[in-house]
Amino acid sequence: MDKIINPSRRAFLKTGTTLGVGLTLAFYLPVGGAARMKAGQGTDKPFAPNAFIRIAPDDTVTVIVKHLEMGQGVNTGLPTLVAEELDVPWEKIRVETAPADAKLYNNLLWGPMQGTGGSTAMANSFEQLRRAGATARAMLIAAAADNWKVDANTLVTLDGMVLHRPSGRKASYGQLAEKAATMPQPAEVALKSPQDFKYIGKQFKRTDSKAKSNGSAQFASDVRLPGQLTALLARPSVFGARLRRVQTERAKAVPGVRAVVEVPQGVAVIATDFWSAKKGRDALQIEWDESGGARVSTTEQRDQYLALLNQPGKVARSEGDAAQALAQAAKKLEATFEFPYLAHAPMEPLSCVVQLKDSGCEIWAGSQSQTSDQATAAQILGIKPEQVKIHTLLAGGSFGRRANPASDYIAEAVSVAKATRDLSAPIHLMWTREDDIRGGYYRPMFVHAISAGLDAQGNPVAWNQRLVGQSIAAGTAFEGGLVKDGIDMTSVEGASNLAYAIPNLHVELHSPKLGVPVLWWRSVGHTHTAFSTEIFIDELAAAAGKDPYAFRRTLIQHPRLNGVLELAATKAGWGTPLAPKSGVRRGRGIAVHESFNSFVAEVAEVSVKPDGSFSVDRVICAVDCGIAVNPDQVRAQMEGGIGFGLSAALHSAITLKAGRVEQSNFHDYPLLRISEMPRVEVHIVPSQAAPTGVGEPGVPPLAPAVANALFAATGKRLRKLPFETSELRSA
Amino acid sequence: MIPIIVNGTPRSVDATPDTPLLWVLRDNLGLTGTKFGCGMAQCGACTVHLNGAPVRACMTPVSAAAGQKITTIEGAQGKAVKALQDAWVKLDVPQCGYCQSGQIMSAAALLAGNPQPTDADIDTALDGNLCRCATYQRIRAAVHQAARTMRG
Numbered sequence: 100m101d102k103i104i105n106p107s108r109r110a111f112l113k114t115g116t117t118l119g120v121g122l123t124l125a126f127y128l129p130v131g132g133a134a135r136m137k138a139g140q141g142t143d144k145p146f147a148p149n150a151f152i153r154i155a156p157d158d159t160v161t162v163i164v165k166h167l168e169m170g171q172g173v174n175t176g177l178p179t180l181v182a183e184e185l186d187v188p189w190e191k192i193r194v195e196t197a198p199a200d201a202k203l204y205n206n207l208l209w210g211p212m213q214g215t216g217g218s219t220a221m222a223n224s225f226e227q228l229r230r231a232g233a234t235a236r237a238m239l240i241a242a243a244a245d246n247w248k249v250d251a252n253t254l255v256t257l258d259g260m261v262l263h264r265p266s267g268r269k270a271s272y273g274q275l276a277e278k279a280a281t282m283p284q285p286a287e288v289a290l291k292s293p294q295d296f297k298y299i300g301k302q303f304k305r306t307d308s309k310a311k312s313n314g315s316a317q318f319a320s321d322v323r324l325p326g327q328l329t330a331l332l333a334r335p336s337v338f339g340a341r342l343r344r345v346q347t348e349r350a351k352a353v354p355g356v357r358a359v360v361e362v363p364q365g366v367a368v369i370a371t372d373f374w375s376a377k378k379g380r381d382a383l384q385i386e387w388d389e390s391g392g393a394r395v396s397t398t399e400q401r402d403q404y405l406a407l408l409n410q411p412g413k414v415a416r417s418e419g420d421a422a423q424a425l426a427q428a429a430k431k432l433e434a435t436f437e438f439p440y441l442a443h444a445p446m447e448p449l450s451c452v453v454q455l456k457d458s459g460c461e462i463w464a465g466s467q468s469q470t471s472d473q474a475t476a477a478q479i480l481g482i483k484p485e486q487v488k489i490h491t492l493l494a495g496g497s498f499g500r501r502a503n504p505a506s507d508y509i510a511e512a513v514s515v516a517k518a519t520r521d522l523s524a525p526i527h528l529m530w531t532r533e534d535d536i537r538g539g540y541y542r543p544m545f546v547h548a549i550s551a552g553l554d555a556q557g558n559p560v561a562w563n564q565r566l567v568g569q570s571i572a573a574g575t576a577f578e579g580g581l582v583k584d585g586i587d588m589t590s591v592e593g594a595s596n597l598a599y600a601i602p603n604l605h606v607e608l609h610s611p612k613l614g615v616p617v618l619w620w621r622s623v624g625h626t627h628t629a630f631s632t633e634i635f636i637d638e639l640a641a642a643a644g645k646d647p648y649a650f651r652r653t654l655i656q657h658p659r660l661n662g663v664l665e666l667a668a669t670k671a672g673w674g675t676p677l678a679p680k681s682g683v684r685r686g687r688g689i690a691v692h693e694s695f696n697s698f699v700a701e702v703a704e705v706s707v708k709p710d711g712s713f714s715v716d717r718v719i720c721a722v723d724c725g726i727a728v729n730p731d732q733v734r735a736q737m738e739g740g741i742g743f744g745l746s747a748a749l750h751s752a753i754t755l756k757a758g759r760v761e762q763s764n765f766h767d768y769p770l771l772r773i774s775e776m777p778r779v780e781v782h783i784v785p786s787q788a789a790p791t792g793v794g795e796p797g798v799p800p801l802a803p804a805v806a807n808a809l810f811a812a813t814g815k816r817l818r819k820l821p822f823e824t825s826e827l828r829s830a
Numbered sequence: 831m832i833p834i835i836v837n838g839t840p841r842s843v844d845a846t847p848d849t850p851l852l853w854v855l856r857d858n859l860g861l862t863g864t865k866f867g868c869g870m871a872q873c874g875a876c877t878v879h880l881n882g883a884p885v886r887a888c889m890t891p892v893s894a895a896a897g898q899k900i901t902t903i904e905g906a907q908g909k910a911v912k913a914l915q916d917a918w919v920k921l922d923v924p925q926c927g928y929c930q931s932g933q934i935m936s937a938a939a940l941l942a943g944n945p946q947p948t949d950a951d952i953d954t955a956l957d958g959n960l961c962r963c964a965t966y967q968r969i970r971a972a973v974h975q976a977a978r979t980m981r982g
Contacts, residue, residue, distance in 0.1 A: 169926055170924075170925030170926030170927070170963045171925070172925070304919070304922055305922045307924065307927065308918060308919045308922050308923070308924050308927075309915075309919050311918075311924035311927025311930050312914075312915045312918040312919055312927075312934060313863070313904075313915055314861075314862075314863020314864070314902070314903035314904050314931045315863065316927050317862075318928060320862070323860055323862070329857070354846065371857075372858070373853050373856070373857055374845075374846075374849045374850065374853040374857070444962060445926070445928075445962055446865070446867050446875060446926065446928040446929045446961070446962045447865070447867075447926070447928045448866070448867070493926070493927065494926065495865070495926050495927070495928030496925075496926040496928060496962045496963060498962075529866075531869055532867065532868040532869055532870075532873075533869075731922060732922070735922065735925060735968070738964065738965070738967050738968070739925055739963045739964045739965065741964070742963075742964020743962070743963075743964055746962075764868055764869075764870055764872060765868050765870075765873055765960065766870065766872055770960050770962060771966075772957050772960065773952070773953050773956045773957055773959070773961075773969065773970070774953035774954070776964065776967055776970075
């Protein structure tokens with residue numbers, strides 16, 4: 100708020116979100132964050148009515164996007180909101196990424212932090228950016244009214260113009276921009292009703308497709324500053340190990356190597372280019388002290404986790420008396436589910452450029468969590484967070500990896516820059532793929548046990564679930580918000596709020612502490628809870644002799660969840676036989692799940708060969724995310740989420756032996772390839788509800804839908820990820 | 831100094847012979863459209879054309895490319911590349927976009943030899959190109975669309 104130049108012009112607008120989080124937004128004139136960023140550049144006089152919009156004399160409208168574009172489409176969806184209320188044609192819209200400034204650009208659903216995650220970008224911005232656009236439009240109208248000495252109520256806007264129809268006068272936004280900057284800001288503006296939307300709900304093309312198809316899109320890996328040096332870091336052999344000694348002579352002798360430095364995170368080799376740095380790092384002779392490290396082995400960890408399933412945990416939810424109801428049930432079932440550690444493995448390995456300056460430091464990164472990244476850098480350098488300037492660039496995928504509360508890769512790069520200050524060079528810290536796969540911050544390994552009972556009519560009367568897995572939020576800045584009474588809600592989300600009407604429900608959690616760092620991974624807790632609950636519901640349906648779709652339909656009470664369930668089933672032709680194919684067993688499976696306030700159902704069709712190998716031929720997806728601001732991008736996120744979920748279901752596992760990660764690259768941590776991608780059909784439920792996220796919710800139903808399809812095809816239940824296809828061999 | 835011809839221009843680069851072509855392009859020549867994804871020819875993000883044929887630049891020592899013609903995404907042109915890039919934009923194929931240079935270079939090589947690929951042909955030609963965002967369905971559709979454009 101210290102940037103307000105003219106307090107008499109400031110206006111505080113009250114707004115709110117669909118989640119009921121009240122907040123106050125400051126709009127101010129004439130210099131918003133957008134204008135401040137461009138200070139000193141050129142002589143034009145842009146109209147920057149608030150921190151999100153800048154209108155130039157050439158009629159272009161720059162929308163400042165505070166969220167990270169990591170593929171999910173914020174650089175398209177968020178400007179659409181401004182275009183709608185400001186009433187400008189799409190071709191006039193430009194996109195700029197916001198600077199790091201939590202006062203102006205905090206995530207309204209996260210509190211006082213700037214960051215991207217939890218599928219919140221659209222939910223956060225739907226009202227905020229429309230209000231920003233409507234405010235700017237009102238001020239442009241006011242400017243025209245003042246120029247023409249007419250009542251503002253007689254003016255209308257059309258495609259970036261203000262019109263006075265009675266006199267035929269008109270002016271473009273660019274022509275009015277300078278004058279508009281002097282107009283008082285309205286305290287209240289009316290937003291359009293959904294039936295009046297011109298752009299929201301239409302198919303705008305992505306703003307970044309061209310640059311991403313001709314090699315010109317700039318990622319953090321691509322930053323090239325004058326004199327920049329490349330750093331690679333040798334990290335401890337096991338998580339938590341310490342450096343005992345290092346011999347650096349051979350590394351320093353590699354041509355191109357400029358320095359070798361010890362930093363708290365390991366030993367860094369700094370060179371003129373990547374390959375020299377890589378050869379230098381390979382030449383280091385390092386001895387690690389592993390005595391305080393996490394010498395975890397997955398096989399032992401699994402045994403310990405399975406043992407914990409037999410011990411009471413912390414209660415996450417308890418309704419009725421599940422133990423008693425289970426004891427009295429006519430039929431009882433129980434099953435165990437297993438999930439490995441998973442690496443995010445974005446295609447762009449982590450990368451960050453740091454330049455130390457007298458004024459502080461500048462960082463170039465695909466930052467998903469600017470406020471914690473600023474704080475981390477500031478702490479290392481002993482400066483104030485606002486002295487850390489972050490240039491947020493496109494991220495080559497992230498899936499949660501760059502939203503690390505520990506800001507690990509930022510901390511590394513800043514530490515290296517600090518240790519090499521005498522080189523006076525920008526430092527580009529690069530991770531190799533091996534660094535990425537072995538670098539930790541995984542989706543935590545989990546095991547679940549569920550027991551449930553049916554009455555004589557086949558109705559479920561009891562559901563008892565116990566989960567074991569590390570807490571992601573514990574020990575981070577998010578602990579206060581996400582951990583309640585020892586329960587990390589991201590560990591049990593999707594299980595503690597089971598969608599099925601079962602009178603006696605009991606959910607418990609164990610959160611063992613281990614030295615393997617864990618992190619949110621696209622759809623977080625739902626990655627495992629949707630799998631166990633949606634398979635087990637299928638098992639109950641089978642035990643009750645009921646159709647899996649009909650069984651769900653009668654037990655789900657939420658109309659939007661039932662809406663997507665019905666739509667997916669209808670579009671998939673549920674109940675009609677699959678066309679037989681020679682030599683394979685075919686099956687169809689369904690799963691439905693709510694995550695991040697969006698509702699998704701998926702029907703998978705599989706073909707299983709005699710040797711147990713199988714293909715997923717088709718996935719029919721139905722999504723209800725409220726108003727679909729850009730339907731084609733909603734479809735794209737569902738398609739991508741389905742592929743991402745299938746990748747984990749088919750292939751992915753991180754395992755450790757004596758603390759060492761056993762995988763290292765895509766040959767032993769395989770990802771989905773094009774030949775494995777099913778045909779995906781996405782159907783969007785028409786809705787007038789405020790929009791919710793689509794980045795993550797496509798992922799959770801996929802694996803259980805496939806597992807249920809495999810059961811339909813083979814009669815075998817796969818309850819462990821990734822799937823072991825040997826279990827599907829024909830007898 | 832090692833002579834190479836990059837996007838039609840003879841260049842002489844100061845690099846050790848074992849330096850992968852990828853790093854010569856990115857670090858010596860500043861051509862950052864070719865991406866680093868794995869360093870072991872597993873992901874295809876670094877795909878360029880060597881004398882017209884697709885290769886993984888991360889596993890191609892610059893010495894193996896000495897005196898030869900290299901085409902990167904920045905210099906890729908011709909009917910197939912244009913048709914592919916147009917289709918990529920029309921169908922909004924990219925999400926994060928990091929792998930797409932490599933996808934287009936592989937797809938261009940496919941179309942050069944096969945003007946009417948089937949889904950299976952596309953899957954075979956592009957199976958070495960990972961996309962973590964799983965834009966595969968749109969990639970398939972865009973290759974078909976580009977092929978149609980080229981056939982007129």
